[in-house]
Amino acid sequence: MTAPVLALSAVTHRYGSRFALDHLDLVVPAGCMAGLIGPDGVGKSTLLALAAGVRQLQAGEVRTLGGDMGKARQRRLSAPRIAYMPQGLGRSLYPTLSVEENLEFFGRLFGHSQSVRRRRTGELLAATGLAPFDDRPAGQLSGGMKQKLALCCALIHDPDFLILDEPTTGVDPLSRRQFWELIASIRARRPAMSVLVATAYMEEAERFDWLAAMHAGRIIATGTPADIRQHAGTSTLEAAFIALLPENERIGHTAISVPPRTPSKGAAWAVEAENLTCRFGDFTAVDDVSFRIERGEIFGFIGSNGCGKTTTMKMLTGLLQPTSGSVKLLGRPMDPHDMETRRNVGYMSQSFSLYEELTVRQNLALHAQLFRVPASQVGSRVQDMLSRYGLVDSADRKPDTLPLGMRQRLQLAAAVIHRPAMLILDEPTSGVDPVARDAFWRSLIQLSREDGVTIFISTHFMNEAERCDRISLMHAGRVLAVGSPQSLVTDRGAASLEEAFTDYLRAAEAPGKAPGLVSDEAPAASGRAPLAAAAPRRFSPQRLWAYTIREAKELSRDRIRLFFALAGPLILMITFGYGISFDVESLQFAAFDQDRTPQSRDVIEQFTASRYFEAQPEITSSAEMEARLRSGNVAIVLQIPSGFGRDLVAGRRPELSVALDGAMPFRAETARGYVTGLASTYAATLAARSGTDAPSPYVLQPRLRFNQAFRSVNATVPSVIMLMLVLIPAIMSAVGVVREKETGSIANLRSTPISKLEFLLGKQIPYIAISLVSALALVLIARLLFQVPFRGSYALFAVAAVLYVTATTGFGQLVSCFTRTQVSAIFATSILTMLPAVNFSGLVVPVSSLRGFGRYLGLAFPSAWFQPISSGSFTKGLGWAELLPNLLALAGFGLAFLLLSLAALRKQER
Amino acid sequence: MLRALSNILRLIGKEMRSIGGDPVMLALVVYSFTAMIYLVSNDASTEVRDLAVAIVDEDHSQLSLRLAEAIRPPQFQAPVQIRADEVDEALDQGRFIFVLDIPPNFEADLMARRQPELSLQVDATAMAQAGNGATDLGGIIASEITSFMTGGTEAEGAPIDVVIRTWFNPNLETSWFGSVMQVMNSITMLTLILAGAALIREREHGTVEHLLVMPVSAAEIVLSKILSSGLVIVAAAALSLLIVVQWALGVPVSGSVPLFLFGAGIYTVAIASLGILLSTFSTSMGQFSLLVIPVMVVLNLLSGGMTPLESMPDWLRLVMRLLTPSPHFVVFAQGVLFRGAGMITVWPELLALAALGTAYFALSLTQFRRVLLRS
DSSP states (O other): OOOOSEEEEEEEEEETTEEEEEEEEEEEOSSSEEEEEOOTTSSHHHHHHHHHTOBOOOEEEEEETTEETTSHHHHHHHGGGEEEEOSSTTTTSOTTSBHHHHHHHHHHHTTOOHHHHHHHHHHHHHHHTOGGGTTSBGGGSOHHHHHHHHHHHHHTTOOSEEEEESTTTTOOHHHHHHHHHHHHHHHHHOTTOEEEEEESOHHHHTTSSEEEEEETTEEEEEEOHHHHHHHHTOSSHHHHHHHHSOGGGSTTOOOOOOOOOOOOSSOOEEEEEEEEEEEETTEEEEEEEEEEEETTOEEEEEOOTTSSHHHHHHHHHTSSOOSEEEEEETTEEOOTTOHHHHHTEEEEOSSOOSOTTSOHHHHHHHHHHHTTOOHHHHHHHHHHHHHHTTOGGGTTSOGGGSOHHHHHHHHHHHHHTTOOSEEEEESTTTTOOHHHHHHHHHHHHHHHHHHOOEEEEEESOHHHHTTSSEEEEEETTEEEEEEOHHHHHHHHTOSSHHHHHHHHHHHHSOTTOOOOTTOSSOSSOTTSOOTTOSOOOSOOHHHHHHHHHHHHHHHHTOHHHHHHHHHHHHHHHHHHHHHSOOOOOOEEEEEEESSOSHHHHHHHHHHHHSTTEEEOOOOOSHHHHHHHHHHTSOSEEEEEOTTHHHHHHTTOOOEEEEEEETTSHHHHHHHHHHHHHHHHHHHHHHHHHHTOOOOOSSEEEEEEESOTTOOHHHHHHHHHHHHHHHHHHHHHHHHHHHHHHHHSTTHHHHHSSOOHHHHHHHHHHHHHHHHHHHHHHHHHHHHHTSOOOOOSOHHHHHHHHHHHHHHHHHHHHHHHTTOOSHHHHHHHHHHHHHIIIIISSSSSSOGGGOOHHHHHHHHTSTHHHHHHHHHIIIIIOOOHHHHHHHHHHHHHHHHHHHHHHHHHOOSSBO | OHHHHHHHHHHHHHHHHHHHTOHHHHHHHHHHHTHHHHHHHHOOTTSOOSBOEEEEESSOSHHHHHHHHHSOTTTBOOOEEOOGGGHHHHHHTTOOSEEEEEOTTHHHHHHTTOOOEEEEEEETTOHHHHHHHHHHHHHHHHHHHHHHHHTTOOOOOOSSEEEEEEESOTTOOHHHHHHHHHHHHHHHHHHHHHHHHHHHHHHHHTHHHHHHTSSOOHHHHHHHHHHHHHHHHHHHHHHIIIIIIIIISOOOOOSOHHHHHHHHHHHHHHHHHHHHHHHHTOSSHHHHHHHHHHHHHHHHHTTSSSSOGGGSOHHHHHHHHHHOSHHHHHHHHIIIIITOOOHHHHHHHHHHHHHHHHHHHHHHHHHHHHHHHHO
């Protein structure tokens, strides 16, 4: 026997205090189909990730293809020989990219030339039957197609070791079969290729060459499927697996039996759906579907993810309006506003959808109350549900601390707490382990047979389908067949329900277009040298470019991000330009003339002539003056006491009183300056008239530099450009990286030869480009809308803008290395950039007025270095000689942020 | 009707628990209504403070020395003496806001009544400080020269005596204004985020579908979210006004706090409806945040709280007053809190708030129904 493809010794892996792998030893033979079986959460995914080198090894040793995966150099060399497909439908794919673009991206990552890419893409698409859909976005493919595409992407570089994490979960039986046939044909052509698969489907595992059964972070059995069955003394793997579990975990587990149903008297229909159709745009999710469900029946909807099961169920609950067709529930036509029907239906959606922040008991009580259970009964009903579904001990825990099986029981309890006549359950057992699934079914059978509840359930597990009274097979939005499981099998003359379904699916495909499963034009004709035999280069511009192109395409298809990137700076620029203004004009001014003499009119004339004041109707009483100041109707009141004219003429120095609204201090401060100025002008006029002109002993000549018009926008707009080119680019680039963490496509950084440097630079380039577009737009707005002069050099400004947005997008990437969700990335980036950019970079307070900490904080951030360039170019007309130090500093920031990001970004997952 | 009311109450109870169970959101609320208000109101960035001044002294007289000494902190940094040929470079680099040039023989010319000229160069790109700073500097110079010439005695009187009284804030303390404006900004920001996030969270977790299959109407769901975020924010704002603004910052709030909170209640309904509306355009918290940031900045900066509305172009003022509730709220809040205005004075603004709130609510409800029936 050849060397094993994978060998783990004493591997332990923990998440916090929880052991995912516990001192595990395993040797997987090479050149065969090896399977890893076991329920969710036993450590299968962790083991595969360690084997692929995408997760950081904590303790022990992992040798894949003979190389030590604990060493970074080895991982780099091994990357082109390993292909890893993470769990989840199409998780490594980019949903807005088309089938072809996805493949193209992976081809570039592995350094294929355009001709090789074309050939490989063509071959793989033909082999998987995806060719007709090459321009469809990956996000709009069915589950089965997504997985086939993900497989194509994994196979594009002809790997020696294929690692697949639950590749067929949630995929219809035909696609599943096609998937395995595809792998078999590739193996037939390249017998040396080893495959390691984790699966939850025992009937799939039966067909593997070699199996390892896992439980609680350990291996409990290895060998061929026959070995394992024999070892456990059972006839099926499913039973063998349960038999191999430790004693205490299979307590109470017995085989499920469904007692026969006594048909209800008369043909009372619980559901009558006729010609239901639902379209989203030009996509038909449900196409002319009709079926009827008897009262008390367990009716199953069987089909793959994305075949229209969920859409149909949503139409039955009133969550979706059918495009056409009609539904009758319990004899009444469906009306989304009919609260009575809603009270008779219980619904359980596909994913857990109770409140995580409420305890089990609170969740149940809320449901009971909203379903109008009489207040006196709520308590007892909750208690009843807790005991019936085995939740008494967990009543005061939050749902997220419960195991998956228990969460599903809680959801069921919430769905039946109001004793509905009918239950609609959308894939309630998806992702639940076999023991918990059986327990769940026992509850369903009890509800149906004892309480007479009609149950409409969807599932992709065939053994669950067999327990239903009748099932409906669905595919691509259409119902293929309806009947009892037994009759469907007999009709098709098949050996099992799965086979019957596959048969129906085949028949449904267009005749003559029998899915060219693995055609003879199989991928990569033998004889050609393996594509990625050589060790990958350390730095490859092509891989970098792959990320750049992909990021740009994704960005251009995301309306919200594009809006934010392009319209955001413009909206904010206009807002800031007008919102931060220090021009105090149009002050609302009113006179309160108690004198009414020519002299008083003269004073008032002086004030109303000022261009800063806007005269309002005169005030006639003290009460009015107070009221108008209070309401904000006037900001300045000039009060002339009676006797003013007489006193003035007599040279008795009369008092002139001015009331200012001090609610806005800056405005009042400036207004005070205006009033003082007007008063002294008036005094000078009086003196000139009376001939007692005593000229001021000196003249103070203010010269306004750089902004002779003293317009706010001349000062603020260049600084706002500085702010816009840090805030938006930094947020965009931070979101760009964190999005990949959220959607899971970051896995491609971990499992392909892309280096951290290529990844960071490649993703940064589109954001630099789009930021430069907005920089240009901002300058145009400044020139055309705000009429700010530009006295400096456009070339210098352009160079500075490139350096500045390189630094600011780099800062965003640095933040993204430390954040996990888009929300935290956005808020962390805005807080971190706003503080130095708004307060310490000269936007409002000049840098020369800053002292101590604030000054250093400002200088430690690129904005304070770009601000002098921006305002220098617009208003001061500075050139290269004056601004060179600033340019050098900006370049330094860009480099420093890149180096820090390289140090902080992890190629492996922890 | 009773049924709807009881549903709304139950859902509000649930929302309250959700908010209580989200430590990040709570921390944000607490921070925005305490530390942030304190920091911002003490940061009097438009005050004349610590401005950098240079003097080109070509006179070297006793008077020129006295002028240099008279320019002092806190308004100004102690002046730096520079040479005449350094002026342009220093201003280009932004090292000083003001450069005062005292020409040769200034003192002698002054005493000889030859009316000499002082030149004051102002970096007019420092808009916030340059205008008022130049006024202050002019005042300092005038009083210094007058006292120098008269030997310290009172100057002869002008023909009139102008007495300026500042109402509502006699010493023009910026922290009074800053703290209350910041309370308003925090109300806007957090109501928007809280209401929007409440709906997004339900959509991300799929719980909103669950609510919709129950005998609960879409209006009840939306209303319960709007009311619960409004309640939390109004309560936080009340505590903040009493504890942070009045007690910690010592700002005298002259008007009626209950009236302010009543108006704030109406305002939060309008803003929360806007939050719900924005959240229906996005499918994840990430998208929502990208939408919320520009909206938040526009609402806060163009509300008239930062810069008086009359300084904006007419078209922008009209747009803001017709489409957004915040300018009305700012006028209302300034009236009530600073000027002690009562219901008789502010009812038109309250009416405008209520009208905009109703319109936003209707819009968000329609959009909410539409989005749910599509996805």
